[in-house]
Amino acid sequence: MSECTHDCSNCGESCASRDPKSFLEKPHALSNIKKVIGVVSGKGGVGKSLITGLMSVLTSRAGYKTAILDADITGPSVPKMFNLTKRAETDDSGIYPVKTKTGIDVMSINLLLEEPTDPVVWRGPVIAGAVKQFWTDVIWGDVDYMFIDMPPGTGDVPLTVYQSIPIDGIIVVTSPQDLVSMIVGKAVKMAQMLDIPILGLVENFSYVQCPDCGKKIEAFGKSKADKAAEDLGIDTVCKLPVDTKLASACDKGMIELFEGDWLNLMLKKIVTMK
Numbered sequence: 015m016s017e018c019t020h021d022c023s024n025c026g027e028s029c030a031s032r033d034p035k036s037f038l039e040k041p042h043a044l045s046n047i048k049k050v051i052g053v054v055s056g057k058g059g060v061g062k063s064l065i066t067g068l069m070s071v072l073t074s075r076a077g078y079k080t081a082i083l084d085a086d087i088t089g090p091s092v093p094k095m096f097n098l099t100k101r102a103e104t105d106d107s108g109i110y111p112v113k114t115k116t117g118i119d120v121m122s123i124n125l126l127l128e129e130p131t132d133p134v135v136w137r138g139p140v141i142a143g144a145v146k147q148f149w150t151d152v153i154w155g156d157v158d159y160m161f162i163d164m165p166p167g168t169g170d171v172p173l174t175v176y177q178s179i180p181i182d183g184i185i186v187v188t189s190p191q192d193l194v195s196m197i198v199g200k201a202v203k204m205a206q207m208l209d210i211p212i213l214g215l216v217e218n219f220s221y222v223q224c225p226d227c228g229k230k231i232e233a234f235g236k237s238k239a240d241k242a243a244e245d246l247g248i249d250t251v252c253k254l255p256v257d258t259k260l261a262s263a264c265d266k267g268m269i270e271l272f273e274g275d276w277l278n279l280m281l282k283k284i285v286t287m288k
């Protein structure tokens with residue numbers, strides 16, 4: 015390694031004195047994105063994509079120009095939730111996101127693949143490169159709020175995404191079991207190490223609601239979300255029930271029709287963030 019000039023712009027070394035912000039990529043020249051919110055989880059399958067979808071629908075319903083960047087390259091589920099079947103268009107200027115029925119702009123690897131069932135068998139750096147391209151090569155236009163469905167966990171790919179895209183804050187999604195094992199704590203600490211604000215915690219599958227009497231049954235034991243949020247210094251907590259109507263709306267690509275006030279507090283937090 016040659017002597018450090020402290021000019022990170024011309025140097026690819028990942029040394030201790032490197033300014034973390036120097037890894038940030040510039041968005042496409044035709045993109046004007048005001049706020050970027052990452053939706054993260056300690057591991058897969060806890061409902062991260064569902065929460066990304068629901069938050070985007072709520073934000074769009076509130077009148078903001080909303081977009082979703084699906085950074086979950088190996089398990090992309092956003093196009094299916096919105097029943098997006100059209101492939102993304104490209105031209106010499108870049109790639110164009112696909113609009114949902116209610117006008118949310120989406121980019122996902124499944125909108126570029128020949129067949130949505132084709133597996134993405136790529137190594138970490140190639141996956142991270144694809145996510146970066148969703149930021150640099152997609153013509154997003156004017157966006158008030160962009161939600162990023164982050165790759166699960168705390169590995170190489172989420173780290174690269176955190177370092178290449180200027181994320182304003184994250185929503186942490188967890189299941190009651192994850193809270194017990196504190197897998198979610200790792201995701202929170204990773205964001206804190208990278209100086210990314212945590213907007214709130216969503217405990218998914220928190221309870222089951224009796225369809226007859228409305229009683230909430232905490233099937234996995236008493237919720238630990240409030241205590242965990244307090245321990246982790248998070249001030250906004252939302253809890254979602256196991257809801258078969260919601261699951262079937264997602265499976266049918268009709269997430270835009272969902273009804274429920276579970277995430278209203280998170281919406282308020284987002285639209286009032288500085």
Ligand SMILES: Nc1ncnc2c1ncn2[C@@H]1O[C@H](COP(=O)(O)OP(=O)(O)OP(=O)(O)O)[C@@H](O)[C@H]1O
Binds near residue numbers: 058059063091261
């Ligand atoms: N509250 C809920 N009630 C009923 N079904 C749910 C709920 N949350 C999520 N699901 C269902 O669970 C499955 C997994 O959800 P989802 O794809 O959002 O998880 P994920 O964390 O993004 O997973 P991965 O990281 O592996 O992509 C989906 O079929 C979804 O519809």
